Amino acid sequence: MTQKTIRQALNDALRQEMGRDNRVIILGEDVAGGQGGTGIIDAYGGPLGVTKGLIGDFGSRRVIDTPITESAIMGAAAGAAATGLRPVAELMFVDFMGVCFDQIFNQAAKFRYMFGGKTRTPMVIRTTIGAGMRTAAQHSQCLYHMFTSVPGLKCVLPSNAYDAKGLLIEAIRDDDPVIFFENKLLYDHACEVPDESYAIPFGEANVVRDGDDITIVAFSRMVHIAEAAAKKLADDGISVEVIDPRTTSPLDEETILDSVAHTGRLIVVDESAARCGMAADIAGLVVAKAFDHLKAPIIQLTPPHTPVPFSPPLEDAYVPSADSVVAAARNILK
DSSP states (O other), X not given: OEEEEHHHHHHXXXXXXXXXXXXXXXXXXXXXXXXXXXXXXXXXXXXXXXXXXXXXXXXXXXXXXXXXXXXXXXXXXHHHHHTTOEEEEEESOGGGHHHHHIIIIIIGGGHHHHTTTOOOOOOEEEEEEOSOSSOOTTSOXXXXXXXXXXXXXXXXXXXXXXXXXXXXXXXXXXXXXXXXXXXXXXXXXXXXXXXXXXXXXXXXXXXXXXXXXXXXXXXXXXXXXXXXXXXXXXXXXXXXXXXXXXXXXXXXXXXXXXXHHHHSOEEEEOSSOSSSSHHXXXXXXXXHHHGGXXXXXXXXXXXXXXXXXXXXXXXXXXXXXXXXXXXXXXXXXX
């Protein structure tokens, strides 16, 4: 297998699915070089380079640069999906969801239900999440918990390049709307990725590391934070099991509950909201269905309930770190 970054793995997935199915189209801001621009087409390939090269292979009828209007992008994608295409629409930053949320949660998410199962909405929305790039409060949030709460949407959070490719292929082939959350700080993270096409089913968590003393459930970039903490704790003889759910809707409850039944302790490391976020959701699940197995209170390790700071030292302190996970683990063992 070849070492590929998440950026390259996503590009592979898009290229292979567009080659396999001519109904797959891409639309978004600057995905092909800039709407109405006079410069080089495909000069970059989207704001983070994921779609680079695709317009050369598939042309401007299938790789479509749009005006800067998120509501039109999502409305067009929903309509295209309902009428037979399989659009992959890019919402450049998840922070901009407020501009187009109606098209997503009040239209695309409800088409199948509203029409009695007679219509499909095979629509993927790729978007970026995460703090750490010094892009301030309006470009640094992790709002996947808000989409997870909407019935009719499937939510995907890849943490590595192998998962990114397989999950995106699964998303494109899915007949329901899928929100695909890509952490901005992970695009250059590399691992071995097959060149051939493959799909990873939704709702199947990845047990990243086996352990006996503590279960850590982490999402997206926080998986790597949890892994780093687990390695530090292993030096002191503390065995940590790290679980990456990969999708929040559907959620693999069984793997989480089985792990907690084995270890008796749970830490959830989540970069989304401190209030009503995924950490609270996982904690509620475990209390409701595995309370008798708990040996200690659940720890929810999240950012504070504030906007993301612009100050670099404050932004670094805002996001859970390996050291904060290690401290939480030592605390839960007491």
